[in-house]
Amino acid sequence: MISLRAVEPEDLTLLYLWENDRSVWKVSNTFAPFSKFRLQRYIEESGDIREHGQLRMMIDSHNDGHTKTVGAVDLFDFDPVHQRAGIGILIASGEDRGQGFASEAIRLMINYSKNILFLHQIYCNIAASNIVSVKLFGKAGFKLTGNKRNWLKTAAGWEDELLLQLIL
Numbered sequence: 001m002i003s004l005r006a007v008e009p010e011d012l013t014l015l016y017l018w019e020n021d022r023s024v025w026k027v028s029n030t031f032a033p034f035s036k037f038r039l040q041r042y043i044e045e046s047g048d049i050r051e052h053g054q055l056r057m058m059i060d061s062h063n064d065g066h067t068k069t070v071g072a073v074d075l076f077d078f079d080p081v082h083q084r085a086g087i088g089i090l091i092a093s094g095e096d097r098g099q100g101f102a103s104e105a106i107r108l109m110i111n112y113s114k115n116i117l118f119l120h121q122i123y124c125n126i127a128a129s130n131i132v133s134v135k136l137f138g139k140a141g142f143k144l145t146g147n148k149r150n151w152l153k154t155a156a157g158w159e160d161e162l163l164l165q166l167i168l
Contacts, residue, residue, distance in 0.1 A: 002104045004057040004073065004112070007046055011058060012036060014069060018092050049085075049117065053078045059105045061096070070096040073105045075113065075122070083120035085113065089136075106140045114168040121167045127152055128160040142166045 007015070018024070020033045049055040054076040061070045071091040078085045089105060091097045113119040124142065126133045138144075146163035153159075 001062045002070075002101055002108070003060050003062065004105060004108050005060060007056050007058055007072075009040075009044075011069065012040055014092075015072075018072070018090060021092075024090060049075060049078050050080060057105075057109070059091070059101055061099075061101060070099075070101050071105070073109050075109065075117075083118065085117075085119060085122055087113075087122045087124050102136055103139065106137070110140065110166065110168065119168055121165055123163060123165045126162050126164065128162055134162060134164070137164050137166075140166070 056074045059071040061068045073089045075085040091102050142164035145165045148161040150158035151161035
């Protein structure tokens with residue numbers, strides 16, 4: 001079982017490790033390390049999605065009376081006029097992937113987006129080579145609606161980026 005919760009000051013060390021993990025930079029469009037100072041300010045200033053245009057929730061796994069933070073799910077590019085936002089997810093450790101945490105977190109964020117934020121749709125952008133994420137969001141009901149050709153520059157050359165949308 002999992003739950004979503006707000007980012008807390010105690011999450012600083014985890015966020016610092018995750019945001020500076022170069023293996024996930026290519027999916028998050030990160031090009032430089034984050035300082036603890038910058039992340040601490042982010043935690044202090046995060047809150048209302050209507051004010052900042054983004055919202056991060058931590059994903060906690062609950063098992064046998066123990067709680068472990070396994071990742072984060074973000075809403076970003078919040079657009080209150082058109083009632084939409086982008087969504088992204090990270091399950092940080094390889095040992096926690098494939099356990100259903102991401103699927104459940106996306107389901108919870110869909111519910112939150114629809115019933116609390118009253119969004120009309122959420123979308124995600126995924127590198128075409130990221131088959132696991134394409135399948136993950138597809139199973140959650142997202143539909144492939146676009147293909148941005150040669151959108152992402154990688155060490156191996158250019159790669160397409162897929163646009164998936166879910167009408168709530």
